[in-house]
Amino acid sequence: MPGQGESSFAAELKHFREVRGLSKVELARRLKISPSYVSHLESGREHGSSDLARRLDKELDTGGKLWKAWQDGDGGTQPVPESADASPSAGILVLEDAAALRYDGSVYHLTMHRRLRNTGTEPITRYLVRIAVDRYPGEPERSNALYRAHPLTWEELQLEAHCGDEQMGRVVKHDRDAFKEVWLEFANARTRFPLYPGQEAGITYSYSVTADKWGPWFQRAVRLPTRELTVSLAFPTDFQPTVWGTETSLSASFAPLRTPPTQAIDADHTVYTWTTLDPPLHARYRMEWRLKTAQLPESEPVNTPSPSALMAAAGIVQEGDILLQTIAQPFDLPTEADEGRRIVHELNDAIARVKRLHDFGKGMGIAAPQIGLGRAAAVVVPPGDDSSPIVLLNPTIVETSTETDRQYEGCLSFFDVRGIVPRPLHIVISHTDIDGTPRLTRFEHGLARLVLHEVDHLDGRLYRTRMDPGTRPIPVEEYRGTGQNWTYQ
Numbered sequence: 001m002p003g004q005g006e007s008s009f010a011a012e013l014k015h016f017r018e019v020r021g022l023s024k025v026e027l028a029r030r031l032k033i034s035p036s037y038v039s040h041l042e043s044g045r046e047h048g049s050s051d052l053a054r055r056l057d058k059e060l061d062t063g064g065k066l067w068k069a070w071q072d073g074d075g076g077t078q079p080v081p082e083s084a085d086a087s088p089s090a091g092i093l094v095l096e097d098a099a100a101l102r103y104d105g106s107v108y109h110l111t112m113h114r115r116l117r118n119t120g121t122e123p124i125t126r127y128l129v130r131i132a133v134d135r136y137p138g139e140p141e142r143s144n145a146l147y148r149a150h151p152l153t154w155e156e157l158q159l160e161a162h163c164g165d166e167q168m169g170r171v172v173k174h175d176r177d178a179f180k181e182v183w184l185e186f187a188n189a190r191t192r193f194p195l196y197p198g199q200e201a202g203i204t205y206s207y208s209v210t211a212d213k214w215g216p217w218f219q220r221a222v223r224l225p226t227r228e229l230t231v232s233l234a235f236p237t238d239f240q241p242t243v244w245g246t247e248t249s250l251s252a253s254f255a256p257l258r259t260p261p262t263q264a265i266d267a268d269h270t271v272y273t274w275t276t277l278d279p280p281l282h283a284r285y286r287m288e289w290r291l292k293t294a295q296l297p298e299s300e301p302v303n304t305p306s307p308s309a310l311m312a313a314a315g316i317v318q319e320g321d322i323l324l325q326t327i328a329q330p331f332d333l334p335t336e337a338d339e340g341r342r343i344v345h346e347l348n349d350a351i352a353r354v355k356r357l358h359d360f361g362k363g364m365g366i367a368a369p370q371i372g373l374g375r376a377a378a379v380v381v382p383p384g385d386d387s388s389p390i391v392l393l394n395p396t397i398v399e400t401s402t403e404t405d406r407q408y409e410g411c412l413s414f415f416d417v418r419g420i421v422p423r424p425l426h427i428v429i430s431h432t433d434i435d436g437t438p439r440l441t442r443f444e445h446g447l448a449r450l451v452l453h454e455v456d457h458l459d460g461r462l463y464r465t466r467m468d469p470g471t472r473p474i475p476v477e478e479y480r481g482t483g484q485n486w487t488y489q
Helices: 009-019 024-031 035-043 050-059 065-072 140-149 307-313 337-355 445-458
Strands: 092-103 107-118 126-132 160-163 169-175 179-185 200-210 217-221 228-236 241-248 262-266 269-277 284-291 364-367 377-381 390-393 396-400 404-409 417-424 426-432 438-444
Touching: 009 035, 009 065, 024 035, 024 050, 050 065, 092 217, 126 200, 217 228, 228 241, 228 284, 241 269, 269 284, 337 364, 337 377, 337 390, 364 445, 377 445, 390 426, 390 445, 396 445, 404 445, 417 445, 426 445, 438 445
Parallel strands: 092 228
Antiparallel strands: 092 107, 107 200, 126 179, 160 200, 169 179, 217 284, 228 269, 241 284, 262 269, 364 377, 377 390, 396 426, 404 417, 426 438
């Protein structure tokens, strides 16, 4: 689809990078962007700016081919699952931006409301709206094939738009298989109602898309100065929805939303709502979901995201990101106590998200670099529902036993595999309380393994580097210990 659009920008980028013999990390270093962002560009999840497209074209020496591919994808504004609005004037301030998506079991119904203020010097007579869908995010060829065979039509969208009580006129700008652009006019057959300088007006538009054409994600891009942005997602409670969100920019890999969505019950639907104030320009906020008991059409194959894809969508930095190869910066405690508390809070939020996606029978842990924060903090959750999390700030290893064992480990940053890793059976860790008090704590067996795994992350190491020579991780599908604790004699 145009969800990755009719453009071949993503495929061309990957092709030329590989032809030039560059890794994602090296290309990212040359352009001073995140390696994760290169991955997002090549998968079609991000589309970049015109400046970035030109820099990529020059760096990879494509003779203009990459730049042309970006332009063919509608100037880089290739569709994502969102309604991303642009304005004919730089003089618009969005006071309120509220998106409400409701799923009834077969159709997604989206209502967008915006409160606009004309801060310019000329009347505003129209407002640009983009409508885009992507049934298979990350699989551009599959999406393209779907929408070529079953294009999104204006008839099925049933687009309605109003400014206050007045119906808004429409002029179609682009009409593609899965991407539409339309000017909403401050006029209709009866009257005109331009938005004059200093005036405010509320516009509301809505449309519907069947589930076979809508993917499990919704994204909002901040293209105009905005005071308040709200996203509301409602799913039938019987479908046992799981919702998470991430945010990203053009120069940084995505991270978990800084605040979690709230959850409430509305009749037979579960509603997730997330709000942010004064979002920065060009930021993108992405909500994703999984419906456990939703019924797919008989002809629809089950499309289950990989474990690593689920973790990435939950905001976990993935292997290849330079941050996972960098030693984390220690805290100056208690001077940086507030910063330490903030990061520990974000780690606990991330733990809550990933625990909704997987059963961690062995316990689990997460380090700050795995959520995009290069600080020396980690949280370890021992096995068992009643276990209290262990917070580690500035942890270092001061003692290890000569006795070791080998057990399979998994890592949230490459969760598709499991690898056998030798670890000491007993360790002593030096760490610091939030008030600056130094601590020495002894851990053994499985807890020692969990702690050492996270300390490795803070030292810029992954467990692959700890495996015995000649051994490799196995696909998670071949691993038989999921949901079970490690065993010790």
